[in-house]
Amino acid sequence: MxxxxxxxxxxxxxxxxxxxxxxxxxxxxxxxxxxxxEVNQLAQAFIRAGVKKGDRVSTVLFNTSEFxxxxxxxxxxxAVFNPINFRLADKEIEFIINDAEPRIVLFxxxxxxxxxxxxxxxxxxxxxxxxxxxxxxxxSYYERLSKEEAVRPDVSLTEDDIYAIMYTSGxxxxxxxxxxxxxxxxxxxxxxIASQRISTKDIxxxxxxxxxxxxxxxxxxxxxxxxxxxxxxxxxxxxxxxNTVQKENISIFFAxxxxxxxxxxxxxxxxxxxxxxxxxxxxxxxxxxxxxxVHGTFDVQLVQAYGMTEMGPAITILPDEAQLTKAGSAxxxxxxxxxxVVRAGNDGQLDPNDEVAAGEQGEIIVRxxxxxxxxxxxxxxxxxxxxxxxxxxxxxxxxxxxxxxxxNDRIKDMIVSGGENIYSREVEDALFDHxxxxxxxxxxxxxxxxxxxxxxxxxxxxxxxxxxxxxKFCIESDRLANYKRPRRYEFVDELPRNASxxxxxxxxxxxxxxxxxxxxx
Numbered sequence: 001m002x003x004x005x006x007x008x009x010x011x012x013x014x015x016x017x018x019x020x021x022x023x024x025x026x027x028x029x030x031x032x033x034x035x036x037x038e039v040n041q042l043a044q045a046f047i048r049a050g051v052k053k054g055d056r057v058s059t060v061l062f063n064t065s066e067f068x069x070x071x072x073x074x075x076x077x078x079a080v081f082n083p084i085n086f087r088l089a090d091k092e093i094e095f096i097i098n099d100a101e102p103r104i105v106l107f108x109x110x111x112x113x114x115x116x117x118x119x120x121x122x123x124x125x126x127x128x129x130x131x132x133x134x135x136x137x138x139x140s141y142y143e144r145l146s147k148e149e150a151v152r153p154d155v156s157l158t159e160d161d162i163y164a165i166m167y168t169s170g171x172x173x174x175x176x177x178x179x180x181x182x183x184x185x186x187x188x189x190x191x192x193i194a195s196q197r198i199s200t201k202d203i204x205x206x207x208x209x210x211x212x213x214x215x216x217x218x219x220x221x222x223x224x225x226x227x228x229x230x231x232x233x234x235x236x237x238x239x240x241x242x243n244t245v246q247k248e249n250i251s252i253f254f255a256x257x258x259x260x261x262x263x264x265x266x267x268x269x270x271x272x273x274x275x276x277x278x279x280x281x282x283x284x285x286x287x288x289x290x291x292x293x294v295h296g297t298f299d300v301q302l303v304q305a306y307g308m309t310e311m312g313p314a315i316t317i318l319p320d321e322a323q324l325t326k327a328g329s330a331x332x333x334x335x336x337x338x339x340x341v342v343r344a345g346n347d348g349q350l351d352p353n354d355e356v357a358a359g360e361q362g363e364i365i366v367r368x369x370x371x372x373x374x375x376x377x378x379x380x381x382x383x384x385x386x387x388x389x390x391x392x393x394x395x396x397x398x399x400x401x402x403x404x405x406x407x408n409d410r411i412k413d414m415i416v417s418g419g420e421n422i423y424s425r426e427v428e429d430a431l432f433d434h435x436x437x438x439x440x441x442x443x444x445x446x447x448x449x450x451x452x453x454x455x456x457x458x459x460x461x462x463x464x465x466x467x468x469x470x471x472k473f474c475i476e477s478d479r480l481a482n483y484k485r486p487r488r489y490e491f492v493d494e495l496p497r498n499a500s501x502x503x504x505x506x507x508x509x510x511x512x513x514x515x516x517x518x519x520x521x
Contacts, residue, residue: 003157003182004075007189007225012036015200015227023065024244025234030065032227035072037150042073044148049104049126053078053155056102056165060084060093060111063210063232066130066141070106071216074164075182077153081164082177083211085498090114092175096167097122099177099377104128106141159183165376166213168309177376178309185217187369188312191335192222195317196278196303198252202228203275205244205253207236212498213313214282218305219254238266242273249275256283257290258439258497264297276300282307282314283502285407287432288327295323306330306407310391312370315339316405328429329404330397337368340390341398344411350387356398361421363411364395396423413505415444417452422484424505427454430479431486436465441495441503442486445512456486457508459494467491 002010011020016033023029030038051057057079061067067083074081082100084093093114097105102125107115109131119127119137129138163182167175192198204223208215210232223230231248233240236259244250253276255263260281279300286294286304294302301320307313316339318331333339343354344363356362367390374382385392396414397407408423415422424442431440439459444452458470467489474485496504 002186003159003161004072004163004185004221005157005182007186007221008039008072008075009036011224011227018227019229020224020227021065021068022229022231022248024232024240026065028065035068038145039069039072039076040150040152041145041148042069043076043153044151045144046073046077046079046104047153048148049144051077051079051103053157054080054162056080056082056100058082058084058097058100058102058105059211060086060105060107060115061130061211062086062108062110062234063206064108064130064234065232066106066108067210068220068230068232071210076155078155078157078161080162083164083166083216085167085211086111086114086209088114090117094118094121096175096177097125100165100167106130107138157182159186162373166309176378176381178372179374179376180312180370180372184312184370184372185221186225187336188217188314189221189225191370192218192305192314193226194335195305195319196222196252196280198222198226198228200227202226202251202278203231203249204228205231205233205241205248205250207233207241207259208254208256213309214305214307215254217312218280218282218314219252223252238262242266242268242271245273245276246271251275252278252280254280254282256497257281257286258284260286260294261290261438264293267297273298278303280305283497285328285330286323287429288324289432291323291327304331305334306405308391308393308395310372310385310393311337311366311368312372314370315366315368318404322404326402326404328406329400330407331405332403333366333405334368337366339364339366339405341365341405344396350385350390350392352388352390358399358401361396361398361408361423364393364397364405364407365390366393367391410505413443415442415452415454417444417447417454417483418450420483422454424454427456427480427484427486430474430477431456431458431470433477433479434465434470434473436460436462436469439495441505441508443505443508443512445488446516447487453487454484455488455490455512457490457492457495460491465491 012032020032021030104126106128127138128141130141134140165177282305304318305314307315316331341362396409408425427442438461442456445455447453496507
């Protein structure tokens, strides 16, 4: 096995003068050898700042070359990389920094409003600023970099060393630090290369946030390992994405289904995307109608990955040829991964051998080479999800007779109405069939008679859509039993989602709870 440092240096050795990295924001380009030189400089700057093997280095950065440099500089010297979600509020970022205890936090102008309040509250952290004119509490990243020689750090590193602490996306509350070793991500990369058929000639575009494992581990690192080119777009902007695909001859990228919808809406006849061949998506399934639109608009091979931060993340793959015949499925287990569906709710007792039959609902559990070693500083939380080498995901689903995995809900998101289990996913899928619905999420709200009833949050595609129209549509649909129909609709501009496109339903439940409290006043 190799480390991430080895993965990078092997590509440097074999493809030294090939173009490797492009930062659209800075209009800068690096060959592999130039990239390696700058990474070594940054690693030396970290060492001069007191960073040792095992120390944490955090980033609050969009998709920037400085992110890519930091990621690899940490791998060079054995520091633990800790990318933080740039969308978080200052209190949320403070929670992660206090938990991870990094020596250095790198940030940019776009997040200065979130970082500035932390400067006084977290005095033992060095803040490095990647843009011009750093604030008084921060050092200049480039000034630090300019003082160093491009010398490879003399640090012993093994596959069992910790590579990163990546915090969970917070779909259920406070994030937890997921600890991954170098070998976890090398394994994940190899498996993604095989499933996506990534080649040295590919040119990949990062438009989903690099701080999230879906983009970093399932897109960026595999391309890095193959000696392919990585192009970085600072943030997702549909027009900029399409223009960059055309200008840079992009052949592959990852995007959540909601991002694909926006790209379709933005696509113009004048934009030529002949270079685009492969597309990975995740965070949520893609409705059949959207699959057809993506195929028709972009003529790409679609591959869906399902997983979770704790597993690296990918654990299943749905290939292009099954996008319509198995629409809504998460696919089949990724190579070298074993998945079971076991009886859920067994009084908190984890039993990986209590499997249910095909077609029967249960909790999805998995084991594979990229599984986390633990939650950082949380032994009790670790014990709640790991048992005999298995990770208990908290997702509810089933295997069909063809061996495809279907994910219906989070255990905590299941709605119980009149003693019947309602999986929000099937209600949402029914709503997506309506041509005027762009996005939808259902949650349970308290009901005196039934315990809970279904309510739906809907983002309109057509302004004329009404609750009465959706009610009529669901009544006439053959997809929903009467007790599963939403009893209330609320139209919103957007749904709360994390960086990988996953719904943060706890925020919707909090909203329902506040509405219920207000109605009682």
